[in-house]
Amino acid sequence: MSKSPKTFRPKARVPKGLRDLSAGMVRAELRMLARIREVYERYGFDPLETSAIEYADALGKFLPDEDRPNEGVFSFQDDDEQWLSLRYDLTAPLARYVAENYDGLPKPFRRYQTGSVWRNEKPGPGRFRQFTQFDADTVAAPGVAADAEMCMMGADCLEALGIPRGDYRIRVNNRKVLDGLLETIGLGGDANELTRATVLRSIDKFDKLGRKGVELLLGTGRKDESGDFTKGAGLSPSQITAVADYVGSGLGEGATTRKRVLESWRKIVGASAIGAEGIDELTEMDALFEAAGYGLDRIEFNSWIVRGLGYYTGPVFESDLLFEVKDEAGNPVRFGSVGSGGRYDGLVERFKGVKVPATGFSIGVSRLQAALELLGKLDLEAVAAPVVVLTLDAARMADYQQMVTELREAGIRAEMYLGGSGMKAQMKYADRRGAPVAVIEGEDERATGEITLKDLILGSEMSKEIADNTAWREGQPAQVSVPRARLVEEVKAILARHGLHSGLHRG
RNA sequence: GCAGCCGUAGCUCAGCUGGUUAGAGCGCUAGAUUGUGGAUCUAGAGGUCCCCCGUUCGAUCCGGGGCGGCUGUACCA
Incomplete structure (x- = not known):
């Protein structure tokens, strides 16, 4: 029995016979x-x-x-x-x-x-x-x-x-x-x-x-x-x-x-x-x-x-x-x-x-x-998920914005992470979105003028064979460091490897 | 509309003849791992036990009504 004063809470539910379409x-x-x-x-x-x-x-x-x-x-x-x-x-x-x-x-x-x-x-x-x-x-x-x-x-x-x-x-x-x-x-x-x-x-x-x-x-x-x-x-x-x-x-x-x-x-x-x-x-x-x-x-x-x-x-x-x-x-x-x-x-x-x-x-x-x-005849997966640019440093949002804009101008479906969580959660987010590529620019990369591109599709396949978590993480599978200036070309190359054209449609 | 069955966490379900703080698995959030998706371990969040009325000292459990879901049937412009 709740002793607190009643606050009205509407029940979140769709009316009968109606539905939301994802x-x-x-x-x-x-x-x-x-x-x-x-x-x-x-x-x-x-x-x-x-x-x-x-x-x-x-x-x-x-x-x-x-x-x-x-x-x-x-x-x-x-x-x-x-x-x-x-x-x-x-x-x-x-x-x-x-x-x-x-x-x-x-x-x-x-x-x-x-x-x-x-x-x-x-x-x-x-x-x-x-x-x-x-x-x-x-x-x-x-x-x-x-x-x-x-x-x-x-x-x-x-x-x-x-x-x-x-x-x-x-x-x-x-x-x-x-x-x-x-x-x-x-x-x-x-x-x-x-x-x-x-x-x-x-x-x-x-x-x-x-x-x-x-x-x-x-x-x-x-x-x-x-x-x-x-x-x-x-x-x-x-x-x-x-x-x-x-x-x-x-x-x-x-x-x-x-x-x-x-x-x-x-x-x-x-x-x-x-x-x-x-x-x-x-x-x-x-x-x-x-x-x-x-x-x-x-x-x-x-x-x-x-x-x-x-x-x-x-x-x-x-x-x-x-x-x-x-x-x-x-x-x-x-x-x-x-x-x-x-x-x-x-x-x-x-x-x-x-x-x-x-x-x-x-x-x-x-x-x-x-x-x-x-x-099972409904084609549900014909649109590729966006490339996700991780936002690891709140003071550098402008840099991330610039990267996303470059990708978008190249016709690549892309977004920067807009949530408030740390790197692990951001990777999880990219994974759950089905993103083909994660773009990482943290302190290390910035020091060298490079960015890290992680091929999430390839990584997902590789993860099936790795049992040990430490090895899996330290091995940093399926990722490459490339010069910041080559962002668009390198992302395109990874997408092409998976038969994705510009990230907008599957090939 | 009519008939039958059903209604406990986001999901799938436990729950004592009616007795104090209602549980599990999965999922979710986070930590273990100064910056890396899976697995593992740990912690946390999340519930008006569908609603109302009644019976009772006491109801998630019993009774009535309502609402909702599923199935059949009716209707289908």
């Missing part, structure tokens, strides 16, 4: 963004930035009310009492931007955008409350060529990020096909809207639960591992069979080509006008994929891709990683899609009252990065 992670993300940007630029998209905060009503759907102002989005009230929200994706702000600037934009309007988005929901593996997305969208393009382009570009991005062909798949479906299926089994019309939503959500879970699980969800319901029960759609046995047959139709021996998949779907939903339209659209996309040489190893038609309800109106697609990801403990982690998109013809209409067809693709950069990190 140097390696930030650099890794920047590199990922650069690679995606290159692909988007090559496809002819232009950058756009919009604000992170929007009026809540402009984002739509999640209008905060007094009781539950934070359902899904982070919202707060401005001075004038208007509700503001942190953007939860980059598409809704795009719709606002397009509506606001409609007359001045070239149409079709093609833009890419990256940035943080925020969602007030439960975090999970690779799922954060603040995360980075990288979107490309084409607005005012009615034909499915725009959708096909998104799929191919998505594949290009994943490969540009170092994911080999075959380790990912762009999975494509069409909401019109799903609507056709529902119509075919007698679930058309306004009265069945809720049931339709439940059926679509069940189909979406095929990947996770398999045919058996989906059939339970379509029927009476399903109990999960924790004993929690999910209510089913309550379909009849024949309806369940029809849906399950459709979901299974894109798989296995029947799916040797995309055309085959479309043929089997046409048999199931072709009688419905909307279903036939959806299949015609996918047929057209297939022709474009073929013309561009994007085979089944990159893009497939997939019956269980549904995506969010009440949003997409035509082709929908997502990119999935096909290999298993395991966490630190070796348990498999289910990562969800690392990119997704589709056609949304109604978003701009909210503002303008006229339909503006649009399609887009969004890469979940943070989630993809988390997956690559667990795979």
Whole structure:
């Protein structure tokens, strides 16, 4: 029990679902963004930035009310009492931007955008409350060529990020096909809207639960591992069979080509006008994929891709990683899609009252990065640490400053030690920083007009063979004395020996 | 949101049927070594035992509530 008066000490902790990114992670993300940007630029998209905060009503759907102002989005009230929200994706702000600037934009309007988005929901593996997305969208393009382009570009991005062909798949479906299926089994019309939503959500879970699980969800319901029960759609046995047959139709021996998949779907939903339209659209996309040489190893038609309800109106697609990801403990982690998109013809209409067809693709950069990190495929060490100039004499700081400046002017990443500890600690600091070279100028050196350069990379290797500390220190391994005037050249020589160019990048 | 498990130093964890000063390993800071990274030895710093309420003479331990974490599920714009 503390008897001292209470002093308030805030607990230092990052809010849940949010995280700090250290140097390696930030650099890794920047590199990922650069690679995606290159692909988007090559496809002819232009950058756009919009604000992170929007009026809540402009984002739509999640209008905060007094009781539950934070359902899904982070919202707060401005001075004038208007509700503001942190953007939860980059598409809704795009719709606002397009509506606001409609007359001045070239149409079709093609833009890419990256940035943080925020969602007030439960975090999970690779799922954060603040995360980075990288979107490309084409607005005012009615034909499915725009959708096909998104799929191919998505594949290009994943490969540009170092994911080999075959380790990912762009999975494509069409909401019109799903609507056709529902119509075919007698679930058309306004009265069945809720049931339709439940059926679509069940189909979406095929990947996770398999045919058996989906059939339970379509029927009476399903109990999960924790004993929690999910209510089913309550379909009849024949309806369940029809849906399950459709979901299974894109798989296995029947799916040797995309055309085959479309043929089997046409048999199931072709009688419905909307279903036939959806299949015609996918047929057209297939022709474009073929013309561009994007085979089944990159893009497939997939019956269980549904995506969010009440949003997409035509082709929908997502990119999935096909290999298993395991966490630190070796348990498999289910990562969800690392990119997704589709056609949304109604978003701009909210503002303008006229339909503006649009399609887009969004890469979940943070989630993809988390997956690559667990795979050990994230390149974390591509920037060389700075050369460290030791500061052994407080009265000679100007000399050290001069050395650092010379190195920097030569394009070498360098810093002088700015802490308050002695030489041993300074060496430890240089070591921990991963510095390739330590520059030492103490009394001894100054007397002779020389400086000591210590090759820390070489020294680290040599230390493995030296058992005795005294010998290790007295031997002063991997260090040379050189004239002060040759500082830059000699440091460069050591860096070159380790394949480092100027200390800025690894060779 | 719902369900299950969990919550003790920076990290990984001990801890007596509820009893006075809560421990270890690793890590951190420093000394041994007038100016040298690893190893070794030594010392030091670091804890409202998640929070609140209750039971009790007394709670890190028992009960209730809350918060947080993990897993499953729901949702995923």
